[in-house]
Amino acid sequence: MTARIGVVTFPGSLDDSDAARAVRLAGAEPVSLWHASDDLSGVDAVILPGGFSYGDYLRCGAIARFSPVMGSVVARANAGMPVLGICNGFQVLCEAHLLPGALIRNDRRTFVCRDQKLRVETRDTVWTCDFADGQEIVIALKNGEGNYQADAETIARLEGENRVVFRYLDGNPNGSINDIAGITNEAGNVVGLMPHPEHNVDPLAGPSLDGLPFFTSVQRFLLAAVG
């Protein structure tokens, strides 16, 4: 079985073709999904890519959240379908309440673009099961509004339930509470993070191949679910 992984294109998405390429390099079949259609073409998983959906007007992800495709993504995610939100996709997942909290402007007020070191805090998600416990990885980070915020109760719950999936190492680039770079939902099928694994899948284009396990993890999960 070749997994079919949908990649949504919103008006203003930037990294949809990189995400599709990463899916292909990891051995799955990428399927293009369009924001204005609620048809998910029977995909097994969905990636919400980085970029500036709907121009980031109002708030990042606030308008994309109400697009036709998101109605279907939310329904399928709640039924257990794997969903990965990268950067703007993470913002969309928070606005859609598939993940708690919100992303606000970086505390340093500038756009940050660099190779970012992270620690994988949990393998217990659909998108991280191919990593080692506590593995340190380096993937691209590029955002202006990546500062993760939530109330104290939400943060305590995320930490207590082991739902902080990635933490920034060697300096917090944006002011995120507890150096949080990515989180998951209670079931572990929805993951959002600010850094960009899809940019680290080819030795020609980056300092590591640390992005690949994201895209192989989901395939391992899907295969196990079938078998």
Next chain:
Amino acid sequence: MARVIVDVMPKPEILDPQGKAVTGALQRLGFTGLQVRQGKRFEVEVDGEVSEERLGQIRHAAETLLANTVIETFDVRVEG
């Protein structure tokens, strides 16, 4: 046509980097002793009369789309 104003502000406990930048610029310009927090103002033109029911709809719209109540508060009022 009536106008309803929706003001959206970052919650007091949430960092406001834009307001901080504006505060810094004011200080550099010599406008001392001023602290700024920056929000958004929406002017909503309403067909017909602004009834309590209509205001309720606008509050619902503000809560659903105009503000993210995880990080922002909002206030709805009729102008005039």
